[in-house]
Amino acid sequence: MDACYAVDKELEKLCDKYKSANERISQSLDDFIASVQGYANEINQKPHDETVSGEVKATIKDFIDRAKATNISVGNAHKDLHGSVSKLGKTVDRNFTTDFSAVITEGAFDGEWKQRLLNEVICEHFLRQGMLDIAESLNEDAHLQLPHVRKEPFLELHRILESLRQHILDPALQWAEQNREELNRRKSPLEFKLHRLRFIELIKCGAIKQREVLEYARKLAPFADEHTKDMQLLMGSLLYLHEGVQNSTYSFLFEESSWVEICDIFTRDACGLLGLSVESPLSVGINAGCKALPPLLSIRQVMQSRQVAGVWSSKEELPVEIDLGQEYRYHSIFACPILRQQSSEQNPPMRLMCGHVISKDALHKLVVGNSNRFKCPYCPVEMTTIDTRQIYF
Ligand SMILES: [Zn+2]
Structure with a gap:
């Protein structure tokens, strides 16, 4: 930045x-x-024959x-x-790095299989963004031959989202009804929020739609237990149906933010049901890269100037910890306070009897001989390995 x-x-x-x-x-x-x-x-204006x-x-x-x-x-x-x-131009060159070879893992994208995966991720990103024609061109040019079943969910998602942006509720309502069971299981408010918006649209028309408003209120009844507060607000607004809800204390019901919210809820639920992440993996990868590359480039420079470049030899791990911020944290991680290593499946975190947690490898190192007994390194509680429990995140 x-x-x-x-x-x-x-x-x-x-x-x-x-x-x-x-x-x-x-x-x-x-x-x-x-x-x-x-x-x-x-x-x-002067005559032709006049001399200058x-x-x-x-x-x-x-x-x-x-x-x-x-x-x-x-x-x-x-x-x-x-x-x-x-x-x-020189300022641009000076401020932006174009040579990333120092921090690139060689061969990361080599080979037909990896190239194909990369192209598929890009294609999927375009499908997600609703850039269907570009996705289709890439699909053809890169010979991806993505089957229709893989494209269809994105197409449907985009079609419904586009309708919602134009304040058309029917396709989303249909989708919510079709997937009601799964949505309820996830405690999703989607269906109620969609009906709520339709109800608000009716209220907007004023007293002329009074009969429809009252009929629609019955449709909302099944949601009353789950969304009591919202329901009270909707019913309260009916008091102003004749004078115009726009001019009442309930005018906030018409705020555009409800439509933005419904698009977010729909995207989250639809992605969840399709087994997709809400964010496009490509944009997450690129954004994380933009944050991580500058510190990596500078540490590489420092390493080279001090001639310790060999220290960063393992391509699977970074020489420094890079904090991408809360939004890029998907899973809780545990780093062993003794070995200063991130836990893994082979070396999981273990809870000791006293409540302290260390990694399995560290625990084995603490055990004396064949006794199975050891002392917690933080408090002097003594226990055996049988007293410890593996922790799952
Ligand atoms: Zn302890």
């Missing part, structure tokens, strides 16, 4: 310079054109000299601008 700011600052300077140079050049060209037209008109006086000749000569001077100054201004533009 700092790099963007640095370039942006330089760009702003350049834009200011360009603007003032542009104004100056336009002004001198306008003046120049106006003078040419003035002279031309003057000459045209010495005075006029001197004025014209003076004018030509001025024209040459203007030409030179415009040329210089242009040269100056050109210099600034190339300087901006």
Whole structure:
């Protein structure tokens, strides 16, 4: 981000310079054109046979000299601008790294199988974003031949989402009804929220739709237990049906945020039911990479300058811990406080009798001889390995 700011600052300077140079050049060209037209008109008005006086000749000569001077100054201004533009290019080069070879795992995308996987992820991303034509082109060009069954869920998801964005509820309602059982199991509020929006749309029409509003209220009845508060608000708004709910304390019901919320809920539920992550794996990968690459590049530079590049030899692990922030945390992890290693399936976290947790490998190292007995390294409680329990995240 700092790099963007640095370039942006330089760009702003350049834009200011360009603007003032542009104004100056336009002004001198306008003046120049106006003078040419003035002279031309003057000459045209004179009779053909009249000879040009010495005075006029001197004025014209003076004018030509001025024209040459203007030409030179415009040329210089242009040269100056050109210099600034190339300087901006250098600023871009200086602030953005283009060579990532130092931190790239060689062969990560080598081989037909990996290339295919990469292309599939990209194609899936386009399908997710509703860029169906691009996805289709990539599918053909990269010979992916994705079967229709893999595309159809995305197409449906996008179709419904697009309707919701246009405030059309039917496709989403149909989908929610078809998947009611699974949605209920997940305690999803989707179906209720969709009916709620339809109800709000009816209220919006005012007293003219009174009969429909009351009929629809019956449809909402089954949701009353689960969504009591929302239901109370909806029913309360009916008091203002005649005067217009828009002008009442219930006007918040019409806020656009409800539509944004329903799109989010639908996306989350639909992805959940399809077994997909809510975020596109490609964008998560790229965003995480954007955050992780700068520190990795600088640590690599430090390692090279101190000639300890060999320290980072294992491609499967990073030389420093990189915190991508809360949004990129999907699973709880445990790092053993003794071995300072992240737990794995082979080396899981173990809960000791006293409540302290260490990794299995660390525990085995603490056991003395064949006794099975050991002491907690944090409090002096003694126990046997049988007293410990594996912890699952
Ligand atoms: Zn302990």
